[in-house]
Each structure stands twice: as C-alpha cells, then as structure tokens.
Amino acid sequence: MTWQKSGPGTRRGYHHGNLREALITAALELISQKGAAGFTFADAARAAGVSPAAPYRHFRDRDALMADVARRGFEEFADALARAWDGGKPTPRAAFERVGRAYLEFASKEPAFFSAMFESGLPVADYPEVGEAGDRAFAVLREACEAHAATLPKERRPPSLMMALHIWSLSHGIAALFGRGDAARRSIPMSPEELLEAAVLIYLEGLGASPDQGR
C-alpha cells in the first residue's frame, strides 16, 4: 500500500481534485504559524499531501502562490470593510466606526492574510493584481471618509484622501503593534479595539465633529 487510503473525508486518488485550493489553504496555515518569511513551497506541498513537484502545475513559483494569497486577502479585506460600511447606514459616523473595527478584526482573525498582504515583501511591480486588490480595499475606506467629511461644515471639510490615509495608518499601526496574538508583540492595558475607537473618536472631534454630530 503505497498510496493514501481514501476513506471518507480523505477521499483522494492519484489526482488531488482541488490542489490549487488546498495549496492556498496550506499556505495560510503555514504563514499563520511561521510568518510570511518562513513559509516555503515545499512545506505547502507537504501540507497538502502531494510531492514537491506538484505545486508547479498550479503556480509558477513560491512568490506566485504568495501573491495569490495576498490578492485574495485584499479582496476579502475589501469585502469585510464594505460590509462594515454598509452604505453608511444608519449614519456615516456609526458606519465609520464599524469600518475601523472591521480593520482590526480582519488583522486579528486573519493574521495569515494580513502577513501576506503587508509583510510578504513581494515585489509589487511583478504582481499588479495584488496592488489593484489593495486599491479596492482602500477605496472603501476612502468612500467612508468622503461620506463622513460631507457631514462637516464645508469650510473645514478635510481632503478625504488625507483623512483616509490617517485612518488607514492608525488602524494599521495598532494592528501591527498590538493587534495580533503574536508573542512578539507587547501587551497593553486595553484592547486594540478600544485603543482604536478612542483614537478615532479624538481624531474626528479634532476635525470639528462634535461627539454627537452625524449620529
């Protein structure tokens, strides 16, 4: 018996059936365990239960697999942000805060995607589809900022691009420094969510929204 038993649940023959998906799943698992840098092509093949040559049927090389993971990550990220935004209902302000929390939630629930997206060191020029997916995620954030800015008096309305970059940076900084279970991070006496919420509150107030405005 040299080949794998094909019991129920593990049913597989010579052909895997859906190796491409299996490799991506394996990559996510490995990245969450060992980080984006520690993940190897051979590892992914092993985790999927195939020979080290098999992945080459589906991806040009390790980076191509990583790029696909990053692209999917940005797409799921964009979806998650868009769901949180929900067209700005019931008020831009309430929806805006949901978007911020969705950012952190994604970072903490999908650390593997997050790593692939922001820490993989992929040459972005070689994988334009990754950058485009990232742009779509950013566009959601920008739309939220645009709508929120529109609730402010016209003469002190900030550029929505700048505002979006501020919120993105703040969320990203909190996620990178404190937002992951990662042992390398330092602990703080409040949750990342609370930290972000407080910061956004202060920031928006600084923009000129009174705390109750727009609610």
Add this chain to the structure above:
Amino acid sequence: MTWQKSGPGTRRGYHHGNLREALITAALELISQKGAAGFTFADAARAAGVSPAAPYRHFRDRDALMADVARRGFEEFADALARAWDGGKPTPRAAFERVGRAYLEFASKEPAFFSAMFESGLPVADYPEVGEAGDRAFAVLREACEAHAATLPKERRPPSLMMALHIWSLSHGIAALFGRGDAARRSIPMSPEELLEAAVLIYLEGLGASPDQGR
C-alpha cells in the same frame, strides 16, 4: 598568496580586530538590502571578510546577532526621540511635534534598524534586553505625552499612556505603510512627514487643545 593583502585601509591580518562591530555593520547593510528575513549569518561573515565559523566567536547564533542589532536600534531610537523632545523646550507642543517627526526620520534614515526592531520576528521572551530597550524608547514618547497632557484643562486630560499609544501607532502605521523607500510601498501625494504632522494636529485638537494652546 592565500591571505588578503593588507594595504592601507584594508589593514587586517589573521585577527580581524573588531569583528563584532564589523558583523553588526554588515548585518545592517544586508538587512537594508534584503530585509530582516533575508539576512543570514553566513552572509554577514562573507560581508565582513571572514570564514563562516568566525561569527560564532562573538554571537551564539543568527538570532543573537539580530537581537543585538534590534537592541542597538531601540537604543538609538530612544536617543533620537529624547533629543527631539529636548525636555519639552520651548513648549511641549512644539517639542511634541518634533518627536513625531523624529520617529519618521528614524524609520526612513535607518530602515535596517527599523526592520530589525519591528519585523525581525525575534522571540521577544528570549531577548529581554530588546524589550527593555524598546520600553526606554516608549518611555520618551510617554513623557512627551504626559507633559503635553498637563497643558490641557484638568477635567479633560487624557491618560498619557493611551495618548502615547495613539501617537506611537499612528507614527508606526505611517512609517510602515509609506515611510520607506521600499518598492513594495504605495505612493501618496504628500510626504509621510506632512501626513503625520496633519494627523497629530487634528488629534491634539480633538483632545481639546486649541491650535495655539501651549505654543
């Protein structure tokens, strides 16, 4: 002639003289070229012009060298922040903004240190001296927040720890996303410094400081 010529400037014999420092210099160069993950012990030895076994006289292993780089990074970082703070002169507000800029400046001028400090994936528990150096850097930021908070009316003075975490996260987010020459980063229509300065301004105003207060 099997051994290296010892012309002026390259003067070296069998003994290197200061291999420990040379390895750290080499590590910084390599990290800035290939990132924290791509840097290897053997590479560092090669760059320093010694055999692959030589580094073991000075560092237990690759991680120990990386940890030393990270520790030094945090120390220089703390120094840079403290110089920028300069005891809060002439006003806490002005000094405060200098500290933020110093954060970005460090990230952009010392990308290798920055990588080693925040992206090396070192098991922090094994290198407590790294964490302690990081704490010293954070303490400077906290002191600045403390002094700045003291200029606000008592009833709406924010916890300085929270405030420090906000500024740290914001600076870190901007530095990580836009602050490095790195080809992987996306470009934005303003400098990271301007972006940070605007964000800090808005944030402080949100805390209740009028734009001119404390200047």
Add this chain to the structure above:
DNA sequence: TGTACATCAGTGAACGCGCGTTCACTGATGTAC
C-alpha cells in the same frame, strides 16, 4: 456501448545550492618571570 487516444495532474528521483554548525587546527597577542 465500447474502445482508442489525447490530455491532464500527479509521482519520485535527482540535481545543485546555500545555510547553520561543529571540529581540530593555528597564527597572533599578551604576560609572567
């Protein structure tokens, strides 16, 4: 309905490579007397 054949998605052995690490060693340096 059966069969021949093309195509696809795997295998497994092999390769070259660079890394981390160990080892006995040796050249250089400092010091006690």
Add this chain to the structure above:
DNA sequence: TGTACATCAGTGAACGCGCGTTCACTGATGTAC
C-alpha cells in the same frame, strides 16, 4: 630584555539539511467515433 607559555580569535574542511527546480514518467479522466 628575552623567552616560554596561555589565551584568544581566527581558519578551512566537513557534515547534514531542506529548499527550489527539473525531468521523464504514469495513473486518471474525458471524449470522439
């Protein structure tokens, strides 16, 4: 002042390892007739 010796900081050869990648191959699947 010279010499013997201890110590230090290197060498270079060797090892096992896992990775990326290629190659001829083969089992499985789908399809034309």
